[in-house]
Amino acid sequence: MLWACLRFPGLAFSAAFAVAPEAGPSALLDTHARQRLIATANDDARAQGVRRGQSIAAARALCPALEVRPRDREAEKRLLAELAAWCYQFSGHVSLVPPNAILMEVGASLRLFDGWPVLADRVRGGLVEQGHPHTLAATPFASASWVFAATADGMVIPERQGVVRMLGALPLTQSGLPATAISGLHAMGFRRLDDVFRLPRPELTRRIGRAGVSWLDRIRGQAADALPAWQPPASFLQKIEFDAELDGSQPLLFPLRRLTRALANLLAARDGGVQRFTLTLEHARGETTRITVAMAAPQRDAERLFELARTRLERATLPAPARAIELHADELPVFRPPVRDLFEPIRGDGLDWPTLDERLRARLGDAALRQLMVVNDHRPERASRYGVPTATTGLPRGRRPLWLLPRPQPMRPEPVAVLAGPERIESGWWDGADTRRDYYIVRTVNGQQAWAYLPPGTLDGWMLHGWFA
DSSP, rough: OEEEEOOOHHHHHHHHTTTSOOSSSSSEEESSSSSEEEEEEHHHHTTTTTTOOHHHHHHHHHOTTTTEEEHHHHHHHHHHHHHHHTTTOSSSOOEEEEEEEEEEEEEEGGGTTTHHHHHHHHHHHHHHHHHHHOOEEEESSSSHHHHHHHHHHBBBOOOOHHHHHHHHHHHHGGSOOOOOHHHHHHHHOOHHHHHHHOOOOOHHHHHHHHHHHHHHHHHTTSSSSOOOOOOOOOOOOEEEEEEEEOOOSSSGGHHHHHHHHHHHOOOOOOTTTTEEEEEEEEGGGGEEEEEEEEEEEEEEEEHHHHHHHHHHHHHHHOSSSSEEEEEOOOOOOOOOOOOOOOOOOOOOOOOOHHHHHHHHHHHGGGGGHHHEEEEESSSSGGGGEOOOOOOOOOOOOSOOOOOEEEEEEOOOOOOOEEEEEEEEEEETTTOOOOOEEEEEEEEEESEEEEEEEOOOOOOOOOOOEEEEE
């Protein structure tokens, strides 16, 4: 087995700044402390002297432009679950390690991804694209991978002996032991894990307790980790509330992208797609705006979902500034990618029809597009019309030409051969447009295939009504 651990040092910031991207010096407020103290600060703020444990007044005295937001632990849990959904494409066993880490067993996936270097590049590339700073390490033991992800980004050790040797070189402050146990060991002169590993087990248990010894056993692979597997939910519902009201569609694009990306991550975990989802915007005085985003076929690409939702949002008329945005998708059908020829030539940059149809409907509205639909009438000139179909009607039997003339016209010269027919069409007596015709598929002197008819019981007077491709 090979356990990979991902740590996200900026997870708290990403969760707190879900409405607008982090820019400039900023810090998070520890809402669990008795006083309003800084919990963590970004690089810009730390460069100006802002540190954990400072009061807001002291921090702003050093950095007047500091933006402070409360830490949102519920949002952190949702974001960690979103990242776990994305990681599900690389492993069948993904476990959450709150507050900011994920473990996944990737030993069974190495052959699928052509080895660890390729798999690691795929994981890192996807997280960089999503804007999540991270560290990554992999060992045969989950707890050891968690330790190394915090101390040695990029480390991969496939063998047990190497793991134990590298652990022994770590200072106790990086061991993952409780702070009280580390303080006690420091007082006795121990500085590295290798010093602790040499102690007899009863003596070690007396000094750091059974919990500490159990942890040392797990990081060395002498005891198994009990890691519950995370399972993707059957539906998607996520809401982002704003610190202030946002007016217009442009400020809503950043939280909208976050929501559609979270939906795409869940779809990847479920190996499914989505064909319809709903955006709900909350306004003052309890008003809401609902926007339905529908697609011709199930999709799961994050950019495509965002573009369709963005276009629908920009076309919507918002009665007031928005206080929150919610995305709900309760039907997540199985995603079946279009079948491609193994030797399909390289395609150009053109869009396929379903994609073009979705984009046009999102931009122009459903009523702006019409399509050719079948009408329940046997007379060819009345058997189809342009419009929005409301019901499915079966096509008439027999071959029909791709090109139907606006009105029949005399056929000159007459056909040289009859290929099929006759097909009798007799209809319309009830509306004063009675039609009685015998249709044939014929060949012209130029070798073309045409659709022509004769009045019943006659052998001349050919009328041309359509052309076959």
